[in-house]
Each structure stands twice: as structure tokens, then as C-alpha cells.
Amino acid sequence: MTTDPRRHVPRTDTLLADPQLAAAGERLGRGLVKGAVQRVQQRIRDGEVAPPDAVDAVLAALPTTAGSLRPVLNATGVLVHTNLGRAPLSAAAVEAIVAASGTTDVELDLATGRRGPRGEAAIGALLDAVPAAEAALVVNNCAAALALVATALASGRELVLARGELVEIGDGFRIPDLLVSTGARLREVGTTNRVTLADYRGALGPDTGAVLKVHPSNFVVRGFTRAVDVGELGAALAGTGIPLVADVGSGLLRPHALLPDEPDLQTTLTAGADLVLASGDKLLGGPQAGLVLGRAELVQRLRRHPLYRALRVDKTTLAALEATLRGPLPPVQEMLLADVAELRARARALAARFADAGLDATAVDAPARVGGGGAPEQPLAGAAVSLPESFAARLRRAAPPVVGYVEGNRTLLNLRSVPPSADGTLAAAVLGLADR
């Protein structure tokens, strides 16, 4: 029994003192390395790892960063995929985050040495991008923007909202539930499919805190329908002092030629909204954030409300937002503009490489989507590599994980949501499975 590996399990202290593991401890934290050491010791006791291989086994088991979130290739064809972290940030935004992540001048005017307004540069970038806005505010996400608006403008009062705009965004998030949780009373007007200006007019009164329009991001109502647009509503509310707030959701700053049905911030404000709300990590292609733009007096009221402090964003979000607005086009916008012929050529090139490696791979056309609750009816052309069905699950566990989807009995890797620069990584992940 002297060869029993259990008798030769290296001691924790010995392993932790190994120069490579000590260095890993400096970088990742000793606790994390110790946990990996203990798991390897158990595998040695179980006879799965030979004692001399202990250090290598620990190194192999260590994550690349102290956080466990890993980069994943999004081959779903859904450009803004909520389960995959929505918008991937541009390299410029990532650099801005790194630069801002230490101590930084987020609230200090370095010229005077006095306290400065927080997030001034990001706000300036927003106002440059949306000139119809007098002022802007950034909070944690669009849901936070809605909560802040409902609390500051309509708590204990009425929030007028069309029945057809009582939207559920996803994962059980229902905008009316959020609004009611702030203490605002919902005054629903119209029916599911139709609402008129007279319906809105009939609901206005001394108790009205605000009128809210919510873009039905992820569905459309067709047939016998009628809605009141921001222009008509704004004109009807002019002179009443009742603010018109429009939640446009997707975060388009200006009209987009490929997405004619998506509302944008500039047009919505120009049409007559007093405030517009949007997400930062959908079509804008930036960090998770809630953008509030519009009349200075209303933005100021929101900023001064005590709840704002609980919803404000951190320095890295401000940095990423500013870089998204001022820097090169972020990936989501690039993917939106992708050329179909190029997508097909990429799919053919990848499929040919996979076929050379003996895989049953072909290039196919496959539709893509904006996702993230945006432009539900807008088909986007896409091209995919088609592989046997079993690849979907195996690729999710590959390094790096690749998330495609199964259609029919084939796994499709849709390239519309993969940046061209990642084709090599995607190929390596697939080829890594070829000979197994």
C-alpha cells in the first residue's frame, strides 16, 4: 500500500509556497488559490491526479481572473442579448473604464481643486449627441429612470398611461408594477388596442403628476389599433404644466435608417416630450445605464430628489458611457451595419476550415435580430455556420464558450452577432472539438 496516492497528498502549505502558485495568489487572492489547492488534494485522494502533478493541476483549475464571469462568444444572431450581458463595449469604452477605475477626477475640478459636478463629461457627451435636450441625468438603468420619474413627479399622485403600453420587458419585469411600487397611482386610459387624445384629456386633473408614454419595445399591436403620438400629446399638454415623459427603451440617439420603427431620443424630444428615458446598453451600445434627457427644470427636480442618490451610477459607467458617445462606433452599431455579403463570406470561410478538419459544416443564411426588446419586427439578414446538433451544448463548454442555437437538428453559429475580429477565436473553439 505504499504506492497509495492518498499517502502522498502534498501539504497545503507546501503547495501554496510553490513559486507559481504564490504568484497566482498575489494576482487572484490567496483564498481562491487555496480553494483550488484543496480541490486538487481531494482529486489526489480520489486517485484522479498523481501527486507530482499537483501544481499543474492547481494552475489548470485556476480562473483567469478573480471574478468568475467569462468572455463568451455570442453566436445567437441576437445583437443585444440580455443573458449575455447586452451590449459588448467598444475597445474605447473598455480603455476608459480601466483609466477611471482607480482614483479619478469624477467629482473634482483639478484646475480649482474644488468639488466638481459628478459625471459632467458624460452628460456633456449626451447633450452634444441629443441637442434637443437641455439637461441630462444618468442612473443605473432605464428601470431606475422610470422609478425616479414616477417617484419624483407622481408619488401620491396619478401617472396617466395607455392600457396598450402596460409592458412586460422580460424576466417578469412589468413596468406598471415598478411604477406602482413608487407610490404613484396608475391612471390607465384607452383599451389594449386603441387610445385617443380624448381618453388622455378625460384623465387629466389636479391629481395628474405626469403623462407617460412607454414604447412597446418587444411586441406590436396590429389590426384595429390607434395610438396617440408624442407630438399630439405634447400639444395637448402644452400650458398645463403636466410633464410628458416618454420611455423609448432602446436608446437610439437619432433616427436609424435600418430601424424605421424604433423611436429615438432627439426626435421624441423635438416632437414634444418633456423628458425621454432610455437604456444605455441596448442599441446605444454602451454600459448598463438609464438615460434621462429633456427639460432642465425637470432634470433638476430628479437630480435633487433623495432617491437619485440611490440610483446614480459609478465612475466606470460614466467613463464607458462618455467613450461610447464620443469614441468610435460601438460593436452593436457596427453589427447593425454589417454587410450581408461579408457575413456570407465569413460563414463560407469558417465552414470550409471546419469541413477540412472533417466536420459536417456548411454556410447557410440565417436571420438575425436586434434583441434586448428592440425592433421586434425588424428582420436583419445574417449568415451562419451550420454544424451537427450536438455542437450547441459542447460549444457552450468550450474555451471560450460559444453560444449558438439549435434549429431543426443543426447547431447554427450566426455571425451577425460575432465581431469579425473574433472569427479566429470562434474557429479555435470549434476545431478544439473536432478531434474528440
Ligand SMILES: *Cc1c(COP(=O)(O)O)cnc(C)c1O
Ligand atoms: C428595456 C426597456 C426598459 C428597461 O430597461 P433597463 O435598462 O433594462 O432597466 C424599460 N422600458 C423600455 C421601453 C424598455 O425597452
